Amino acid sequence: MGPQHPSTHGVFRMMVKLNGETIERLEPVMGYLHRNHEKIGERNTFIQNMPFTDRLDYLTSLSNNFGYAMGVEKLMSLGARYNPPTRRAEVIRVLMAELTRLVSHFWSVGFLMNDIGAFFTPMMYAVEERELVLDFFEATTGSRMMCNYLRFGGVANDLPERLRSEANLINDRVRDFSTMDYVWEMIFERLPRAVDQFDEYLTTNEIVTNRCIGVGTLTREEAIDYSAAGPVLRASGVPYDVRRAEPYSIYPELEFDVAVRYHGDVYDRYLVRLDEMRQSLRILQQVYPLLKATEGEAFFSGRGGMYSPRVPAGESYGRVENPKGELGYYVVSDGGQNPWRYHVRAPSFINLTALERMCLGHKVADVVAILGSIDIVLGEVDR
Amino acid sequence: MYGTGIWRGMWITLRHFVNTYVDDVKWGFQRHVPPEAFPVRQGLQGRGSFTVEYPEEKIAVPERFRFIPFLIVENYDHPERPGHDWCTSCGICAKVCPPQCIWIVRGTDPETGRPKPEPVDFYIDIDICMNCGLCAEFCPFDAIKMDHDYELASYDRTGNHIFDKQHLSKEFRYWQSIAPTVAEKEAEARGGWEHKDVLKARAKEAKAKD
Ligand code: SF4
Ligand code: SF4
Numbered sequence: 001m002g003p004q005h006p007s008t009h010g011v012f013r014m015m016v017k018l019n020g021e022t023i024e025r026l027e028p029v030m031g032y033l034h035r036n037h038e039k040i041g042e043r044n045t046f047i048q049n050m051p052f053t054d055r056l057d058y059l060t061s062l063s064n065n066f067g068y069a070m071g072v073e074k075l076m077s078l079g080a081r082y083n084p085p086t087r088r089a090e091v092i093r094v095l096m097a098e099l100t101r102l103v104s105h106f107w108s109v110g111f112l113m114n115d116i117g118a119f120f121t122p123m124m125y126a127v128e129e130r131e132l133v134l135d136f137f138e139a140t141t142g143s144r145m146m147c148n149y150l151r152f153g154g155v156a157n158d159l160p161e162r163l164r165s166e167a168n169l170i171n172d173r174v175r176d177f178s179t180m181d182y183v184w185e186m187i188f189e190r191l192p193r194a195v196d197q198f199d200e201y202l203t204t205n206e207i208v209t210n211r212c213i214g215v216g217t218l219t220r221e222e223a224i225d226y227s228a229a230g231p232v233l234r235a236s237g238v239p240y241d242v243r244r245a246e247p248y249s250i251y252p253e254l255e256f257d258v259a260v261r262y263h264g265d266v267y268d269r270y271l272v273r274l275d276e277m278r279q280s281l282r283i284l285q286q287v288y289p290l291l292k293a294t295e296g297e298a299f300f301s302g303r304g305g306m307y308s309p310r311v312p313a314g315e316s317y318g319r320v321e322n323p324k325g326e327l328g329y330y331v332v333s334d335g336g337q338n339p340w341r342y343h344v345r346a347p348s349f350i351n352l353t354a355l356e357r358m359c360l361g362h363k364v365a366d367v368v369a370i371l372g373s374i375d376i377v378l379g380e381v382d383r
Numbered sequence: 384m385y386g387t388g389i390w391r392g393m394w395i396t397l398r399h400f401v402n403t404y405v406d407d408v409k410w411g412f413q414r415h416v417p418p419e420a421f422p423v424r425q426g427l428q429g430r431g432s433f434t435v436e437y438p439e440e441k442i443a444v445p446e447r448f449r450f451i452p453f454l455i456v457e458n459y460d461h462p463e464r465p466g467h468d469w470c471t472s473c474g475i476c477a478k479v480c481p482p483q484c485i486w487i488v489r490g491t492d493p494e495t496g497r498p499k500p501e502p503v504d505f506y507i508d509i510d511i512c513m514n515c516g517l518c519a520e521f522c523p524f525d526a527i528k529m530d531h532d533y534e535l536a537s538y539d540r541t542g543n544h545i546f547d548k549q550h551l552s553k554e555f556r557y558w559q560s561i562a563p564t565v566a567e568k569e570a571e572a573r574g575g576w577e578h579k580d581v582l583k584a585r586a587k588e589a590k591a592k593d
Contacts, residue, residue: 044481045479047479047517048479048480048481048517049481050515051481051513051515051517052481055513121396125395125399128433131433132426132427132429135425138444138445138447138448139445139446139447140447141447142445142447142448142449142516142529143448143449143514143516146513146514146515148515148516148517156520157447160445160446160447160564161564163445164445164446164564165442165443165444165445165446165448166443166446166531166560166561166562166563167443168443168444168531168532168560168561169441169443169531169532169534170441171438171439171440171441172441172442172443173418173421173422173425173435173440173441173442173443174418174421174422174443175421175422175425175426175442175443176422177422177426177427182426182427185427186427189427190427197395200391200395201391201392201395202392203388204387204388204391205388205389205391205392206385206386206388206389207388207389208388209388307475307478307479307517307521
């Protein structure tokens with residue numbers, strides 16, 4: 001099966017052995033999008049890798065940045081002169097990471113529906129909300145998807161006062177909102193409503209339940225053995241979340257529950273994503289007052305214009321709970337300008353290894369649904 | 384009851400469908416939304432269709448938007464040095480550029496043969512540029528900035544996509560017009576609207592006069 005069109009999940013092929021319609025063996029074939037990410041990472045200086053991490057899982061560039069920044073900061077903290085990120089920076093980082101999680105889950109639920117045949121209508125409803133979040137990203141970071149926003153010791157830029165634009169091309173239409181009002185409206189009104197609507201729209205839909213319940217089951221033990229992470233692991237009944245297991249940034253202060261479900265099928269993965277969206281909103285609603293409280297404080301602790309930070313020799317592993325699972329950056333430095341070794345633990349890649357286990361005994365049409373429920377992004381799988 | 388879930392879903396779809404028309408009625412069935420309506424439709428109050436009918440209407444990009452970089456030159460009616468590059472060919476942008484797509488040719492003084500702080504040529508391969516904005520972020524002279532003009536389609540992909548200095552250079556006024564608040568902040572940091580060198584020279588002159 002495949003290689004599929006890039007607009008579905010990416011260029012991915014599966015070698016499937018069939019008995020009639022039933023899957024007997026399945027082997028994922030990856031590498032169509034291989035870009036030599038890790039080797040390029042070793043050529044680049046530390047800061048130059050930041051925009052490259054955007055291109056791993058291109059739906060969640062801000063939390064990719066987050067993991068890499070944490071990895072390098074851990075390494076820098078071994079050295080003599082190191083200022084940890086300021087509080088404002090941490091608050092902004094968490095704000096961005098959680099918004100990214102919402103965006104990514106919207107996208108993945110939408111695509112799951114696409115895969116089971118609800119072609120594009122649910123997805124468009126999801127993308128509508130995503131659009132608004134991306135508008136905020138664009139005004140803050142400069143780009144909708146390739147944000148390149150975090151720096152070692154903070155973020156590149158403070159939140160703008162207003163999300164405003166200047167007409168520049170012919171037929172340009174101008175918008176101008178106050179940032180804080182926009183964020184408020186988004187996380188207290190619009191997004192919760194959208195999540196509820198999704199829930200109402202899809203959760204009890206008979207077609208969705210028929211296609212999803214009991215399909216692609218991964219037991220608790222199997223999920224652990226395949227070292228799955230993120231919603232795939234949590235839907236199999238393992239309440240493991242890096243934000244709780246190894247708390248970073250300001251997560252220890254925030255109240256949220258780790259979403260967990262116990263059947264390990266496609267439907268539960270979908271439900272875990274919905275729960276996580278609700279938890280993300282809960283986090284965001286706690287972050288908002290912090291954002292207000294830290295307004296005007298420094299967003300960057302390092303020296304400005306520092307394009308080659310001093311990174312001491314050593315190794316570190318920075319990990320974050322990405323929407324797709326645990327994203328880890330293993331960075332080894334020999335004290336020079338660039339990493340000596342740079343490795344990415346990509347959650348979609350590792351979750352994908354469990355694909356065969358989930359598909360065995362199911363029909364061909366289910367494979368597509370199962371693949372959709374793992375929520376892979378090929379930019380990250382192939383690197 | 385079996386099937387209620389589907390009907391509920393249909394109801395939501397219908398609501399979206401109706402909302403689109405409610406919106407249209409509200410703005411008087413104009414094919415291209417009147418400018419006042421645009422921020423409402425494309426904002427958090429938007430209920431109906433989110434489509435922007437490019438190219439009849441475009442969303443103006445925010446000030447921090449990053450596209451291919453451009454070089455700032457002095458306004459063409461500048462009293463002292465019209466059209467002079469702000470770039471001093473220090474090479475930091477070329478060094479920090481992640482895909483290494485900037486190529487600078489440094490100028491030399493024809494008499495002494497020593498390098499002059501201005502670029503003779505400046506190339507950016509925009510096919511390679513990843514719009515990361517690092518060059519603009521780390522330029523110590525605010526001489527390279529990210530542009531907002533994203534309409535770059537061209538008929539030839541071999542020669543047209545390597546921008547030379549002439550193609551990249553834009554007046555300082557242009558930067559002020561596309562990003563007024565950002566430009567103002569930068570000017571504050573520099574200590575004036577002018578280039579650092581000009582400001583320095585002025586300060587020196589003023590000192591000499593005293
Ligand atoms: S960093 Fe700025 S001044 Fe230096 S070469 Fe680049 S554009 Fe010119
Ligand atoms: S935007 Fe990034 S890739 Fe493009 S020229 Fe500047 S540093 Fe290089």
